[in-house]
Amino acid sequence: MVHALRQARRVLKPDGVLIDLRPDIRYFRAGILAAGRYRYLGIIRDRFDGARAANRALTQSLAQGVLRQASRTRFEIDLVLRSPAAFREWIAEFTDRGDLPEHERLVQQADRALRRRPGEAVIVVRLRLVMRVLVRGTARRTAARSARSARQPRPGPSLTRRPSSTVRGKRGALQA
Numbered sequence: 001m002v003h004a005l006r007q008a009r010r011v012l013k014p015d016g017v018l019i020d021l022r023p024d025i026r027y028f029r030a031g032i033l034a035a036g037r038y039r040y041l042g043i044i045r046d047r048f049d050g051a052r053a054a055n056r057a058l059t060q061s062l063a064q065g066v067l068r069q070a071s072r073t074r075f076e077i078d079l080v081l082r083s084p085a086a087f088r089e090w091i092a093e094f095t096d097r098g099d100l101p102e103h104e105r106l107v108q109q110a111d112r113a114l115r116r117r118p119g120e121a122v123i124v125v126r127l128r129l130v131m132r133v134l135v136r137g138t139a140r141r142t143a144a145r146s147a148r149s150a151r152q153p154r155p156g157p158s159l160t161r162r163p164s165s166t167v168r169g170k171r172g173a174l175q176a
Contacts, residue, residue, distance in 0.1 A: 005057045009066050012136035018067065020058065020132040024074065025051045027128035030087075030106050032113040033080070034121035039113070042106050044125065046095040058132075067134040079125040084111040087123045 008018055028044040061067045081087045088107050095103075110123045 005054070005061050005067070008061065008134075008136060014136060016136045017070075018134040018136070020130075020134055022051060022054065022130055024128040024130050025055075027076075027126075029126040030110070031124050031126065032110060032121050033078075033124045034113070034117045038124060038126075041109050041113075042102065044091065044095065044106070045100060045102060049096065058134075061134075065137045068137045070133040070135050072130065072132045074128055074130050076126055076128050079127060081123040081125065084108075084114065084123070087125075090125065 004018075012018060025046075025048040028046070030041045030044055032039045032041060058067075062069060079090070081090060084107050087110055091103050091107070114121050114123070
């Protein structure tokens with residue numbers, strides 16, 4: 001992601017769009033889904049070094065005007081795993097810290113829950129994803145936009161007023 005952001009200016013045309021879709025590093029939950037009910041087991045922990053570096057690079061690109069954020073949304077997805085072995089494998093593959101004792105505790109809790117309800121319970125890893133639509137800015141347009149916003153503060157609802165050339169006539173119609 002860091003390399004992609006560095007190359008965005010070179011690769012994207014002016015006003016070109018880059019979609020950034022990454023997991024929210026603060027939201028990794030594990031649970032059991034049985035009979036349509038989700039039971040929370042715990043948090044999956046990691047250092048998230050790559051995600052933190054990508055966040056820093058994105059912040060820097062936005063501050064420099066290389067990219068501007070057009071929109072941002074969050075949504076959750078459920079990753080369904082059918083066995084403790086698959087859960088353990090996913091933790092080892094996806095996280096940098098798959099060997100933490102609390103991860104093994106989560107796997108053991110999931111194993112016990114699956115044994116209590118064989119065939120109907122599954123392990124669910126709930127992830128929150130953040131999707132950003134980023135647009136390549138141009139240095140001239142970004143500078144003009146920041147200068148314009150510095151000169152003209154946007155009026156809030158309390159500052160809005162009717163233009164002075166608009167008056168009400170005898171019949172209530174607006175006349176110029």
